[in-house]
Amino acid sequence: MEDLPITTVVASLGFGLGLVFGITVQRSNFCTMGSISDIVLMGDWNRFRAWMLAIAVAVLGSQALQVSETVELGETIYLTTNLGWLGAILGGLVFGFGMTMTGGCANKALVRIGGGNLKSVIAILFMGIFAYMTLRGLTGMARVQIEGFSNLDLEALGLESQGIPDILSALLGLPEAAARGATVVVLAGGLLWFCFSSAAFRGSKRDIATGLILGALVPAGWYATGVIGYDEFEPLPLTSYTFVAPAGNAIQYLMTFTGSTIDFGIAVVGGVIAGGFLAAKASGQFRIEAFLDAGDMQRHMIGGALMGMGGIMALGCTIGQGVTGLSTLAIGSVIALVSIVAGGAFGMKYLEEGSFGGAFKAILARG
Secondary structure: OOOOOHHHHHHHHHHHHHHHHHHHHHHHOOOHHHHHHHHHHHOOOHHHHHHHHHHHHHHHHHHHHHHOOOOOHHHOHHHOOEEOHHHHHHHHHHHHHHHHHHOOOHHHHHHHHHOOEHHHHHHHHHHHHHHHHHHHOOOHHHHHHHHHHHOEEOHHHOOOOOEHHHHHHHHHOOOHHHHHHHHHHHHHHHHHHHHHOOHHHHOOHHHHHHHHHHHHHHHHHHHHHHHHOOOOOOOOOOOOOOOHHHHHHHHHHHHOOOOOOOOHHHHHHHHHHHHHHHHHHHHOOOOOEOOOOHHHHHHHHHHHHHHHHHHHHOOOOOOHHHHHHHHOOEHHHHHHHHHHHHHHHHHHHHHHHOOHHHHHHHHHHHO
16 A cells, blocks of 8 residues: 555545545435425425535534545635625525436436436536536636635735634634634524424435435544645545535546546545445346436436536636535635535425426425
8 A cells, every 4th residue: 555656545545535525415315406406396494404414414523534634725716815705695506406407416326327317418518518618628617717806815804714713713803713613503503403303304314324324524634634644745636525616526537537647536426426326236227318308308408417517617617615614614605605505495396387487486485
């Protein structure tokens, strides 16, 4: 193991952690978009609570690594002093709407690919291509323009990061450690109370196990890239679970294998697909599923493109921002998550009503 390049070691760990993720999602039917759909259409909050439990566990584990100085979360993309509030809102809304078009978020689509779903292949291809276009290509020009006039420089306001503890410390004059502790108690404690105050959720061992496992994988990702992947001369980027940009990088890697290096994110994408495949085969649920008609294909193409653009603008997806980003206590992640949920809820109403106008009327009538 010591003779292997550190990039190979970290990529291998990423693939293994991705396997666990894929198997867990396939066996539990975990889906963040599905959880929003359950609430909007059926009033069922169990899968949403599993998502919130994953956030709580990820926060506790990640902050334990931070406080113990095992990793420095300030090195992540989530805690910069450049707060892209408008990108988080617009990107989150677009991503949330897009995932309703494809019938699932990015991580669910990857798992479905492993289960034989050809529709998800198209969705992920379009998501990856448009993610790369928005990151470095044609649509990236619009993203740069939005960031240029809207991003807020927190350093000019005397803040060290966009972390909630740093903001509270500056506003209230609290020691940073006290502000961090209070934030963790309120956020993680509140989410745990929200989850386990429900008798239905307490009685669902599957949803509880899903939240615990998926939440624990986030600090495992930080440890893999930040500790095992640490190199004094060439340190690897500190990262954990996220799927939009890595899907684009994975497509590029497949096309430019010679001279390319597989990183943690690409390896996780491969592991999730493989995990979905193994779980589907073991349970007898593997089957090839194609489009119902041209309209179905069109929805998946458009939805994938929207997820790619929105996910890059928001710096992540329902897992990348909704769990991994929130584990760093970044205010930008909170904005992005709320926007993704709002976009997803609107998307569900759009599909139900068949038009944007009908969706707006339905929401206003309900409100």
